[in-house]
Amino acid sequence: MPLANRRLFIKQAALSFxxxxxxxxxxxxxxxxxxxxxxxxLTWQKAPCRFCGTGCGVMVGVKDGRVVAVQGDLENxxxxxxxxxxxxxxxxxxxxxxxxxxxxxxxxxxxQPVSWEAAIDTIASEIHARPATxxxxxxxxxxxxxxxxxxxxxxxxxxxxxxxxxxxxxxxxAVVGMITTYGVDEPSGCYDDFDxxxxxxxxxxxxxxxxxxxxxxxxxxxxxxxQVEVIDMATRRTRSTEQSDHYIEFTPQGDLAIANGIxxxxxxxxxxxxxxxxxxxxxxxxxxxxGEAMTFEEYAKWLETYTPEYVQQVAGxxxxxxxxxxxxxxxxxxxxxxxxxxxxxxHTRGTWINNLVYNVHFLSxxxxxxxxxxxxxxxxxxxxxxCREVGTLGHALPGGRIVANPEHRQQxxxxxxxxxxxxxxxxGHHAVALFxxxxxxxxxxxxxxxxxxxxxMPNLNAMTSKLRDRFLVVSDxxxxxxxxxxxxxLPSAMWVEKNGVFGNSERRTQxxxxxxxxxxxxxxxxxxxxxxxxxxxxxxxxxxxxxxxEFLFTFKDQDGKPLEIWKWEVFNAHNVDEMLYxxxxxxxxxxxxxxxxxxxxxNSRGMRWPVVKNSDGIWxxxxxxxxxxxxxxxKPGTAVDFYWGKxxxxxxxxxxxxxxxxxxxxxxxxxxxxxxxxxxxxxxSGTMTRRVPQLHRAMPKAYVELNPExxxxxxxxxxxxxxxxxxxxxLTLPAWINGRSTPAKGAVFVPFFAEESLINLVTxxxxxxxxxxxxxxxxxxxxxxx
Amino acid sequence: xxxSSYVVRCLPADQAAVREExxxxxxxxxxxxxxxxxxxxxxxxxxxxxxxxGERLQDLPGVQSAVLVYHNFEDVADDLAAAATPPKP
Numbered sequence: 065m066p067l068a069n070r071r072l073f074i075k076q077a078a079l080s081f082x083x084x085x086x087x088x089x090x091x092x093x094x095x096x097x098x099x100x101x102x103x104x105x106l107t108w109q110k111a112p113c114r115f116c117g118t119g120c121g122v123m124v125g126v127k128d129g130r131v132v133a134v135q136g137d138l139e140n141x142x143x144x145x146x147x148x149x150x151x152x153x154x155x156x157x158x159x160x161x162x163x164x165x166x167x168x169x170x171x172x173x174x175x176q177p178v179s180w181e182a183a184i185d186t187i188a189s190e191i192h193a194r195p196a197t198x199x200x201x202x203x204x205x206x207x208x209x210x211x212x213x214x215x216x217x218x219x220x221x222x223x224x225x226x227x228x229x230x231x232x233x234x235x236x237x238a239v240v241g242m243i244t245t246y247g248v249d250e251p252s253g254c255y256d257d258f259d260x261x262x263x264x265x266x267x268x269x270x271x272x273x274x275x276x277x278x279x280x281x282x283x284x285x286x287x288x289x290x291q292v293e294v295i296d297m298a299t300r301r302t303r304s305t306e307q308s309d310h311y312i313e314f315t316p317q318g319d320l321a322i323a324n325g326i327x328x329x330x331x332x333x334x335x336x337x338x339x340x341x342x343x344x345x346x347x348x349x350x351x352x353x354x355g356e357a358m359t360f361e362e363y364a365k366w367l368e369t370y371t372p373e374y375v376q377q378v379a380g381x382x383x384x385x386x387x388x389x390x391x392x393x394x395x396x397x398x399x400x401x402x403x404x405x406x407x408x409x410x411h412t413r414g415t416w417i418n419n420l421v422y423n424v425h426f427l428s429x430x431x432x433x434x435x436x437x438x439x440x441x442x443x444x445x446x447x448x449x450x451c452r453e454v455g456t457l458g459h460a461l462p463g464g465r466i467v468a469n470p471e472h473r474q475q476x477x478x479x480x481x482x483x484x485x486x487x488x489x490x491x492g493h494h495a496v497a498l499f500x501x502x503x504x505x506x507x508x509x510x511x512x513x514x515x516x517x518x519x520x521m522p523n524l525n526a527m528t529s530k531l532r533d534r535f536l537v538v539s540d541x542x543x544x545x546x547x548x549x550x551x552x553x554l555p556s557a558m559w560v561e562k563n564g565v566f567g568n569s570e571r572r573t574q575x576x577x578x579x580x581x582x583x584x585x586x587x588x589x590x591x592x593x594x595x596x597x598x599x600x601x602x603x604x605x606x607x608x609x610x611x612x613x614e615f616l617f618t619f620k621d622q623d624g625k626p627l628e629i630w631k632w633e634v635f636n637a638h639n640v641d642e643m644l645y646x647x648x649x650x651x652x653x654x655x656x657x658x659x660x661x662x663x664x665x666x667n668s669r670g671m672r673w674p675v676v677k678n679s680d681g682i683w684x685x686x687x688x689x690x691x692x693x694x695x696x697x698x699k700p701g702t703a704v705d706f707y708w709g710k711x712x713x714x715x716x717x718x719x720x721x722x723x724x725x726x727x728x729x730x731x732x733x734x735x736x737x738x739x740x741x742x743x744x745x746x747x748x749s750g751t752m753t754r755r756v757p758q759l760h761r762a763m764p765k766a767y768v769e770l771n772p773e774x775x776x777x778x779x780x781x782x783x784x785x786x787x788x789x790x791x792x793x794x795l796t797l798p799a800w801i802n803g804r805s806t807p808a809k810g811a812v813f814v815p816f817f818a819e820e821s822l823i824n825l826v827t828x829x830x831x832x833x834x835x836x837x838x839x840x841x842x843x844x845x846x847x848x849x850x
Numbered sequence: 851x852x853x854s855s856y857v858v859r860c861l862p863a864d865q866a867a868v869r870e871e872x873x874x875x876x877x878x879x880x881x882x883x884x885x886x887x888x889x890x891x892x893x894x895x896x897x898x899x900x901x902x903x904g905e906r907l908q909d910l911p912g913v914q915s916a917v918l919v920y921h922n923f924e925d926v927a928d929d930l931a932a933a934a935t936p937p938k939p
Contacts, residue, residue, distance in 0.1 A: 071853065071893065074853050074922050075853055075879065075891050075893060077920075078853050078854065078855035078891045078920045078922065079855055079879065079881045079889055079890075079891040080881075081855055081919060081920045082855035082856060082857055082881060082889030082890065082891065082919050082920065083881050083882065083889040085857050085889075085919045086857050086884055086886055086887070086889055087884065104922065106922075106924075125922065127924055130924075132922060132923060132924035133920070133921060133922035133923065133924065134920075134921050135919060135920040135921070136919050136920075145919055146917055146919065147918070147919070149918070152918055152921045153921075155923070156923060280915075280917070284915075287859060287886075287914060287915075757897055757898070758897055758898075758900075758901045761898065761901065762901065
C-alpha cells in the first residue's frame with residue numbers, strides 16, 4: 065500500500081478508536097475477541113501492561129513480526145481503553161539498540177559471548193558444587209510461571225529455600241499486615257470500590273504519578289458530575305495534592321499516630337460501628353505477629369494516649385485535621401476508601417501501620433461494603449500474581465503455604481510429585497539477609513531474574529559491593545549495573561516476546577500469548593531454569609528427579625511421551641506456560657485463592673480470584689472477598705466472613721500497635737529527611753523506560769527536590785549541584801525547586817531511576833522486623849551546595 | 851508518523867473555542883464532537899514533535915484533559931531503537 069494511503073488508513077483507525085473510547089463502545093472490528101485484524105492492517109492482541117500493579121489492558125499491534133502500535137484495551141474493565149505514558153511506550157521498550165542478545169560469561173574481567181550450552185553448563189556446574197549456598201532473587205515483574213518454575217527448581221528440587229523477590233522491597237509489609245489482620249494475603253476490595261467511594265484517603269502515596277490510570281478513574285468521576293472528596297496525607301506535596309480537596313502533611317512515621325488518633329476520636333465520641341466490631345472483630349496487643357488477647361475496654365484505655373495534642377506532637381498534624389479525618393469515618397452514610405503503597409509499606413513499622421489502617425476501617429464499619437474498603441495498591445505488575453500467590457519468598461510455598469508447616473510441605477511435595485521430605489523446613493533468607501550473606505560470603509552464588517539489585521537495594525555499599533566476587537547469574541533484557549557485576553549474563557525474552565500470566569492489585573489474573581520473537585538468541589526465563597535443571601539431572605543431581613525418577617519438569621504429549629522442553633526448539637514449539645499453569649492451579653485452592661482455568665483467562669480480560677464454578681456451570685469471579693453474595697466461600701448469613709481469621713473464629717483482628725519513631729531521624733549532623741521513590745515517566749531503575757526517547761526526554765536525569773524556604777536559606781536555585789550525604793554514602797545531584805512536587809521543610813526527595821545517580825548509596829537498610837521490608841522513605845542526610 | 855489519537859475533554863460551552871484552537875495546530879485533525887469533547891488524531895514527522903503536540907493539547911485553554919488512547923510508531927521504530935540508550939554511570 066502506498067505510504068500516503070497507509071497514513072490515511074491508520075489515521076482513520078486511530079480516530080475511530082478515540083471516538084469509541086469517548087462513547088464507551090467497541091469499534092465494529094474490535095469485538096471482545098482477544099486477537100483481531102485491525103482497520104489499520106495490524107494484528108492486535110491483548111496483554112496486561114508490562115509496568116505497574118494497576119494491570120491495565122493493552123492491545124498490542126504487530127506488523128511484520130514487530131510491535132508497532134499500542135492502544136488501550138476498551139474491553140478491559142481495569143482501564144476501559146485508557147493508558148498512561150509508560151503503557152503507550154511499552155512496545156518501544158522492546159527495541160533499544162543495546163538489547164542483550166547472546167549469553168555472556170566473564171573471562172579475564174570482561175563479559176564475553178558464549179553459546180547457550182556453555183552458559184547452562186557453567187551455571188549447572190556451580191550449583192552442583194555448592195547447591196545449599198546458591199540463592200535465587202526474583203521479581204514482582206516475573207510472570208506467574210517464571211516464579212513457579214524457580215520455586216519448583218529451588219524448593220521442590222534442590223530443597224533450598226533461599227528464594228526471595230524484589231517484592232520483599234515493595235509489598236512485604238502489606239502481606240504481613242493482611243495476614244496478621246485477617247489471616248490471609250491480598251485485598252478484600254476491588255477497583256469497583258473506587259467508582260463508588262464518597263471519600264478517598266491517600267496514606268502517603270502519589271497515585272497521580274504512580275497509578276495514573278486508577279487515579280484518573282477516581283478524578284474523572286468529577287467530570288461526570290459525581291462528588292468525590294480526596295484527602296491527601298503525605299510528607300510532600302505532589303501532583304496528587306493538586307487535585308485533592310485536603311492536604312494533611314505529617315512528619316515521617318507519624319502515620320502510626322494519626323491512625324491511632326482517628327480511632328481515639330471514634331471511640332471517645334462513641335461514633336464507631338459497635339455492631340460491626342462486635343460481629344467481626346477481636347482485639348490484640350503486642351509487637352509481634354502473634355500478640356496477646358485484649359478486650360475492647362483495654363483497647364479503649366490504650367487509645368487514650370493518642371489525643372489530638374499527642375498526635376500533633378509526634379506527627380505534626382493539627383487537631384482540626386485529625387478531627388476532619390475522624391468525622392469522615394464517623395459518618396455512617398459516607399463510603400470511604402483508603403489507598404496506600406510504598407509510603408506505608410517501605411516503613412520500619414510497615415506491618416503495624418497496615419494493621420492500624422484496617423483498625424480505622426473496622427472500627428467505623430467501612431469495610432466489606434461497596435465503596436468502603438482499605439485497599440493496598442500493588443507496585444509491580446505481578447507482585448500479587450507471582451510473588452505473593454506463588455509464594456516466592458524465603459518462608460513460603462505456593463498457595464498461601466509456609467515451609468515451616470509439615471502439612472503444607474507434604475501437599476506441595478504431592479502436587480509437585482517429588483519424594484516426601486524433599487522440601488526443606490527451614491525458611492530461606494529474605495532479600496536484605498540474602499544480600500548481606502552474599503556480601504559476607506556465607507552465600508556463594510545467586511541467580512537474579514527481572515530485577516536490578518545493584519541499583520535498587522538500600523545501602524548499596526553494604527549490600528552489593530562484593531557481588532563481583534560471587535557467582536552471580538543475571539537474566540535480563542538490557543545491560544544494567546547488576547549485569548556489570550555478573551559472572552554469567554543471560555539474554556531474556558521480554559513481555560509479549562513470550563507467553564505469560566500476571567496478577568494485579570485487585571486479584572485479577574490476566575493472560576497473554578507470545579506475539580513476536582525475542583531478538584537474537586534471547587530466550588524465556590522459564591526455559592533458562594528448566595535447561596539448567598536438566599543439565600543438573602544429567603549430572604545426576606537427585607533433586608532434579610521427581611518421585612517416579614523422571615526429570616523434575618516432565619510434561620508429556622498426547623501419546624504419553626515426555627516433551628524435551630529443555631531443548632529450546634521444543635520449548636518454543638509448545639505452550640509450556642499453559643502446562644505449568646495447569647500444574648500450578650491446584651496449589652491455589654487450599655486457601656480459597658482459586659485461580660481461573662487457563663482457557664477462561666484466554667477468553668477474558670482476566671478474572672478476579674477466587675474463581676469458582678457456580679450452580680449454572682459458569683466460572684464466576686469474586687469482586688470482593690469475605691463478602692456474602694460475592695465470595696463463594698463465605699458462610700451464609702454472616703454478611704462478612706473472615707474465614708481465615710487468625711484465631712479461627714471467622715473474625716479479623718484490631719491490633720494495638722503503638723507509635724514508634726524511625727531508627728534514624730534528623731539530628732545536628734544530618735538535619736534533613738531523605739525520601740526516595742519513582743516518577744511518572746520511569747519504571748523502577750529505568751532500564752526499559754530510559755530507552756524510550758519520549759520518556760527519557762521528558763525526564764532525562766535524577767534531581768533532588770528541596771523545599772523552597774530551605775533552598776532560599778541555603779542560597780540554592782534550580783539546577784545548582786547539591787551534595788546529599790548520609791552516614792553511609794554521598795551523591796551529588798542538581799536541585800529542583802518548585803517543580804512538580806514540594807517536600808516539607810527539612811526534607812528532600814530523590815527519584816531512584818537513574819543508574820548514574822545511585823541514591824541507594826545513601827539510603828538505610830533498616831527494615832520492618834515482621835515483614836523484613838526496608839524503609840526507603842526516611843533516613844537522615846545533610847545537604848550542601850557544591 | 852507517528853500517528854496518535856486522543857480523547858480531548860472540554861465543557862460544551864467551550865467547544866467552539868477549543869475546536870478553533872485545535873484546528874490551528876499543525877498535524878491535528880478532529881473527529882465528530884460529543885457533549886464530552888472531541889476525538890483527535892495527530893500526525894507528526896518525529897516522535898519529539900508528537901510528544902510536544904500532546905503537551906500542547908493538554909495546555910489549550912478550555913481543555914479539561916487530553917488523554918492519549920492510540921499510538922502507532924511503525925515508521926519510526928528503527929529510529930527509536932537507534933536513538934535509545936541511557937547515559938552510563
